[in-house]
Amino acid sequence: MIKDVIKVAEEKMQKTISVLHSDLSTMKAGRANPTMLDRIQVDYYGSPCPLNQVANVSAPEPRMLVITPWEKSLLKEIEKAILKSDLGINPSNDGAIIRLLVPELTEETRKNIVKNVKKAGEDAKVALRSIRRDANEKIKALKKDGHISEDEVKKAEDNVQKVTDKFVKEIDTIIAAKEKEVMSV
Template sequence: MVNDIIKELEEKMKKTISSLKKELASMKAGRATPAMLDRIEVDYYGTMTSLNQLANISVPESRILMIQPWDKSAMKSIEKAILVSDLGLNPSNDGTSMRLVIPELTEETRKNLVKNIKKAGEDSKVALRSIRRDANDKVKNLKKDNSITEDEVKSSENDIQKKTDAYVKEVDNVVDAKEKEIMSI
């Protein structure tokens, strides 16, 4: 029973870390990556559709993203979705494909990005603590049901705390790596 709780805790914490990594990958870092457009949703015939499902996204040069929609009639919708996004990019549309030039990062932009990175890291830590609290509550409920002893409760809480500490450290490492990447460009 307790092992199931700890396995579930680890699965949820791993998902939190991968979610953080995905979010940080979509933050622009002065060079073009298709992951920057992962959060863009396009109104495609009345349905909100992820941009990467509507077009081929490539990186012909280090600071240019090329978007080639499979359905050319979606060009206007894609352009509109990019313009209203928080990326601050202006697409240049030639009728068959679209180019996005990623501007060089200014010092102020870097500092704002680092702020957003740290906020994403803190949000992930809050999520990890919430997962820890839920796991501890489940262990305490097992104690109330007399399914486990007080010693097993203490041991389980220690295990849960150790796992939480390890994942919080991993969040710090991911955030630090992204911060260094942004500041060194």
């Protein structure tokens, strides 16, 4: 029973790390990365659709993204969606493809991105602590129901804390790497 509680907590913590990775991948770091456009929704015949489902996005150069829509009629809609987004990049439409030139990041922009990176890291740590609290409550409920002893509760809580510490350390490593990537000119 205790192992199940710890296993579930560990799986949830791993999902938190995955969410953090996907959040960080959409933050621009001065280099063109197709995942920067993952959150962009294009109006596809009246319904919103992710950009990567209506077009091919590639990065032929370090600071350029090329969007090749599968239907030429979507060029205008894709262009509109990019302009509405918070990317701050102006699309260049040549009638067949859309080019996005990712500008060099200013010092101020870099610092804002680092602030957002740190916030994402903190949010992930809060999620981990919440998962830890839930696991500890389940362990205490097992004791209350008479399934485990006080010593087993202490040992299980220590194991949950070790798992939490491991994931917090992983978050710190991920955040430090992303900060370094953003701040490198």
